[in-house]
Amino acid sequence: MRRLLILLPVGLLAAACGGYGGGSSSGSQGSAGGGAAIQTIRISEKEYSLNPSTITVPKPGTYAFEVTNDGKITHAFTVEASGGGDEMESGDISPGSKKTIKFTFQAGKPYEMYCPIDGHKAMGMAGTISVGGAAGGGTTTNPEGETTTSGMPGY
Numbered sequence: 001m002r003r004l005l006i007l008l009p010v011g012l013l014a015a016a017c018g019g020y021g022g023g024s025s026s027g028s029q030g031s032a033g034g035g036a037a038i039q040t041i042r043i044s045e046k047e048y049s050l051n052p053s054t055i056t057v058p059k060p061g062t063y064a065f066e067v068t069n070d071g072k073i074t075h076a077f078t079v080e081a082s083g084g085g086d087e088m089e090s091g092d093i094s095p096g097s098k099k100t101i102k103f104t105f106q107a108g109k110p111y112e113m114y115c116p117i118d119g120h121k122a123m124g125m126a127g128t129i130s131v132g133g134a135a136g137g138g139t140t141t142n143p144e145g146e147t148t149t150s151g152m153p154g155y
Contacts, residue, residue, distance in 0.1 A: 037064035037102055043113070045093070046071035048120055050113060053127035060107045060131055068098040075115045079103045079129065082110040089116060105131045 038061045044051045045067060057063055067077040072095050079101070080087035090099040105111060108131070115125035 035062045035104065037062050040064040040066055040100075043067045043077065044070045045075040045077065045115060045125065047073060048115075048123035048125050050115070050125055050127045054130075055113075055127070056130045056132050057105055058132045060105050062102055062104040064100055064102050065113075066098060066100045067093060069093040069095050071095055074117065075120065075125070076117055077101065077113065078116045079111060079113045082112050085109075092117075105129070107131055107133075 038059070039057070041055060041057075041063055043065055046069070065077065065079065067090055069075045074092050074094055076092050077090040077099070078087060086104075088101050088103045090101050093099050111129040111131070113127050113129055114121040
């Protein structure tokens, strides 16, 4: 009986933390992703751009990327450490659909994001991700072209 009482809260906690997102989103995580997301960053893809194309995450850790294909053809989304190494890819994202992936960033490493479909990166579907310090805020450029700052991860 005592064992059951100990396992019950653990089971409830695991069920409560079972996922995020909804609709046509599908969570993915590979060797580079793990743990709960500090913040969800929204990315819009269309022919042939990423918006925002420059992101600074406030601190090292795991972040979710909700990627929406606002274009008219299939796109995808990849985050990877510049120069190779850790990488996470969304897979194909149909027009009007979105997917969510998670990626864990380390301090002091530059990262890039891009559409891996043949030729899309070279046509401008690429950007950079920087990692801020442990106490810093993050800045992104939203779809309206305004720069936003977040000193409180997840808000």
